[in-house]
Amino acid sequence: MTGKKVRTPQERSADPAAHLLLEFAEAAGLSTAFSRADTLAPCPIGADGLCCRNCSMGPCRLVKEGQVGVCGATVDTVVARNFARAVAAGAAAHSDHGRDMAFTLKAAATGQAPDYKIRDPYKLLSIARILGVPTDGRHIEEIASDVADAAIAQFGQQTGQILYAKRAPARRQRIWQELGYIPRGIDREVVEVLHRTHMGDDQDPEHILDAAIRCALADGWGGSMLATDISDVLFGTPSPLVAQMNLGVLKKDQVNIIIHGHEPTLSEMILAAVSDPGLIDYARSKGANGINLAGICCTSNETLMRQGVPSAGNFLHQELAILTGAVEAMVVDVQCIMQALVPLAQNFHTEIITTSKKVKITGATHIEFDEHHALDTAREIVRRAIDNFPNRGETRIPDVRSDVVAGFSHEYINYALGGVLRGSFRPLNDAIIAGRIRGVVADIGCNNPRTTQDAIHQYVVREFLKNDVLVVETGCGAIASGKRGFMLGEAALEVAGPGLREVCEAVGIPPVLHMGSCVDNSRILTVLSQMVTEGGLGEDISDIPAVGMAPEWMSEKALAIATYAAASGVYVIMGVTSPVAGSETVTRLLSEGWRAKFGGRLEFITDPGEIVRRALAHIDERRAALKLPEYDASQWGKSGDRRVLELLQLPFAERQAALYGGPVAVAATLPM
Numbered sequence: 282m283t284g285k286k287v288r289t290p291q292e293r294s295a296d297p298a299a300h301l302l303l304e305f306a307e308a309a310g311l312s313t314a315f316s317r318a319d320t321l322a323p324c325p326i327g328a329d330g331l332c333c334r335n336c337s338m339g340p341c342r343l344v345k346e347g348q349v350g351v352c353g354a355t356v357d358t359v360v361a362r363n364f365a366r367a368v369a370a371g372a373a374a375h376s377d378h379g380r381d382m383a384f385t386l387k388a389a390a391t392g393q394a395p396d397y398k399i400r401d402p403y404k405l406l407s408i409a410r411i412l413g414v415p416t417d418g419r420h421i422e423e424i425a426s427d428v429a430d431a432a433i434a435q436f437g438q439q440t441g442q443i444l445y446a447k448r449a450p451a452r453r454q455r456i457w458q459e460l461g462y463i464p465r466g467i468d469r470e471v472v473e474v475l476h477r478t479h480m481g482d483d484q485d486p487e488h489i490l491d492a493a494i495r496c497a498l499a500d501g502w503g504g505s506m507l508a509t510d511i512s513d514v515l516f517g518t519p520s521p522l523v524a525q526m527n528l529g530v531l532k533k534d535q536v537n538i539i540i541h542g543h544e545p546t547l548s549e550m551i552l553a554a555v556s557d558p559g560l561i562d563y564a565r566s567k568g569a570n571g572i573n574l575a576g577i578c579c580t581s582n583e584t585l586m587r588q589g590v591p592s593a594g595n596f597l598h599q600e601l602a603i604l605t606g607a608v609e610a611m612v613v614d615v616q617c618i619m620q621a622l623v624p625l626a627q628n629f630h631t632e633i634i635t636t637s638k639k640v641k642i643t644g645a646t647h648i649e650f651d652e653h654h655a656l657d658t659a660r661e662i663v664r665r666a667i668d669n670f671p672n673r674g675e676t677r678i679p680d681v682r683s684d685v686v687a688g689f690s691h692e693y694i695n696y697a698l699g700g701v702l703r704g705s706f707r708p709l710n711d712a713i714i715a716g717r718i719r720g721v722v723a724d725i726g727c728n729n730p731r732t733t734q735d736a737i738h739q740y741v742v743r744e745f746l747k748n749d750v751l752v753v754e755t756g757c758g759a760i761a762s763g764k765r766g767f768m769l770g771e772a773a774l775e776v777a778g779p780g781l782r783e784v785c786e787a788v789g790i791p792p793v794l795h796m797g798s799c800v801d802n803s804r805i806l807t808v809l810s811q812m813v814t815e816g817g818l819g820e821d822i823s824d825i826p827a828v829g830m831a832p833e834w835m836s837e838k839a840l841a842i843a844t845y846a847a848a849s850g851v852y853v854i855m856g857v858t859s860p861v862a863g864s865e866t867v868t869r870l871l872s873e874g875w876r877a878k879f880g881g882r883l884e885f886i887t888d889p890g891e892i893v894r895r896a897l898a899h900i901d902e903r904r905a906a907l908k909l910p911e912y913d914a915s916q917w918g919k920s921g922d923r924r925v926l927e928l929l930q931l932p933f934a935e936r937q938a939a940l941y942g943g944p945v946a947v948a949a950t951l952p953m
């Protein structure tokens with residue numbers, strides 16, 4: 282995309298709900314991220330990681346062969362430094378979210394935040410064990426208080442290793458230990474990356490990337506994992522539920538409130554407030570038929586997978602929601618909130634409400650959220666939205682929505698596969714070992730307006746399903762699949778290959794599992810670790826026939842996730858653009874260099890077909906290394922619901938022949 286061509290709505294998004302609103306925006310002369318991406322060409326020097334602005338002798342834009350910065354910094358150093366800084370920023374964002382969750386747990390445990398409760402005491406006990414908090418004979422609040430303290434301490438730990446690192450398979454821990462990559466406290470690792478990449482510090486690209494790896498691991502196995510665990514303790518560990526996705530979840534006759542951002546602390550309280558009969562009556566008094574809550578981005582994933590709150594869409598739907606004219610308030614906290622929301626909302630009646638101590642947006646209403654009186658703040662916000670309902674003008678809500686089954690925590694997957702008494706990953710491992718499931722792909726990450734919204738997510742997911750690859754998803758990628766109908770059992774019948782379909786039918790799961798928000802990629806690390814522990818798929822995460830990808834990524838958090846996944850042994854592919862394209866050395870270090878060290882690697886591939894080819898090749902290569910049977914789809918599909926339906930269509934004699942190889946004396950097992 283050069284920035285010259287103005288794309289049609291169909292070129293901008295694969296989502297029919299988006300087309301309607303993009304046409305409206307064009308006609309009304311309103312800009313969106315899609316139109317701005319068309320008119321604002323990306324800086325090719327910055328895009329390739331070749332612009333250094335780490336001191337005022339620059340900025341230095343290194344565009345010629347062999348060129349160095351004023352200080353002498355080479356292309357390789359500058360590209361590695363830029364990459365490392367992005368990883369540190371992404372890790373900081375995730376982990377600061379995790380820290381806030383720990384403080385909320387502390388406040389809840391000590392009676393300072395009476396609106397929060399310990400919803401999953403079993404999960405609390407399991408975390409307590411990992412963090413070394415005694416549990417015997419103690420009240421749950423005492424344990425929660427100590428768990429919160431231990432979690433908070435993880436951020437500032439100066440030496441040693443973060444405690445959650447021991448959740449990785451033993452072989453993986455040894456690799457990190459031997460190479461010196463086990464992270465210390467999360468804050469320390471972030472600070473060290475910023476220090477090392479300051480002007481005149483670390484200049485060896487591999488050494489700079491080493492710091493980025495430790496920082497990312499502190500996020501994945503530290504800050505993010507703590508965020509996930511504590512959210513489960515406070516708001517419940519997800520299990521599958523049916524919900525809906527896309528802008529069609531907005532209601533023409535109700536007060537619509539959108540929650541957008543990442544942290545579940547406020548959104549869970551707003552959910553409680555919208556169920557308050559007094560506020561529902563108040564909404565009626567203003568002419569509305571009720572109050573409708575919907576999510577955007579990862580706040581949406583958090584509340585969708587726990588409470589079934591409908592999702593209005595992913596990252597690129599945030600402006601589109603406002604364009605419907607039907608949103609009374611968009612309540613935001615942290616991360617992925619476009620500054621363009623406020624000027625866009627000024628064309629409608631929508632009020633943008635910022636709530637985080639850390640995020641103010643000029644022109645937005647700021648109602649600072651304080652967990653000590655959380656429900657009161659949530660009620661105030663809901664009341665404002667109701668008061669805004671009479672100001673609503675013309676609306677245009679696309680009649681587009683999909684059912685989804687969401688909520689696959691690793692605990693639930695364990696239970697679904699093994700039952701209450703024998704919860705285990707054995708059936709999943711066995712299905713991979715047999716070849717019914719060829720491998721596993723984690724499709725995660727953002728939307729990016731420089732490519733067609735959702736198109737690459739949906740393309741790669743469809744290809745993997747066809748090839749009997751089980752797909753797990755988080756973040757905006759999960760919403761892209763949900764909107765497309767891939768998170769339903771029907772997708773197994775209609776799209777999945779024969780082996781995957783049989784497994785989905787036997788276990789009762791869709792072929793694409795929604796595992797949560799961006800911090801919940803830690804759940805995927807846990808699943809991979811449990812698969813190793815279960816046995817039969819090698820001794821390390823790098824042995825498993827699995828691939829991770831973020832084909833429409835845009836955020837620095839995605840780079841942090843990619844880095845910790847690669848350093849945990851996963852082959853990671855990112856699409857759209859490469860932030861290290863300017864340096865062959867750094868590109869090679871992330872790929873071959875990391876493969877030699879960790880077994881995992883990070884590659885940037887823009888062609889969706891090539892993403893699928895390389896992922897399948899990696900899965901097959903891992904299968905071969907484990908001496909598993911070669912993937913052969915023709916072996917499968919002779920059982921399951923669809924096979925039964927096919928057989929029912931056959932004349933009786935043919936059905937008998939298909940089932941038993943000819944006429945049999947016993948009564949037919951299928952109706953005549």
Ligand code: SF4
Binds near residue numbers: 334
């Ligand atoms: Fe230029 Fe070096 Fe300063 Fe970067 S650190 S802006 S390369 S002088």
Ligand code: MSK
Binds near residue numbers: 835
């Ligand atoms: S919200 S980081 S656009 S996944 Fe987590 Fe979506 Fe990417 Fe933000």
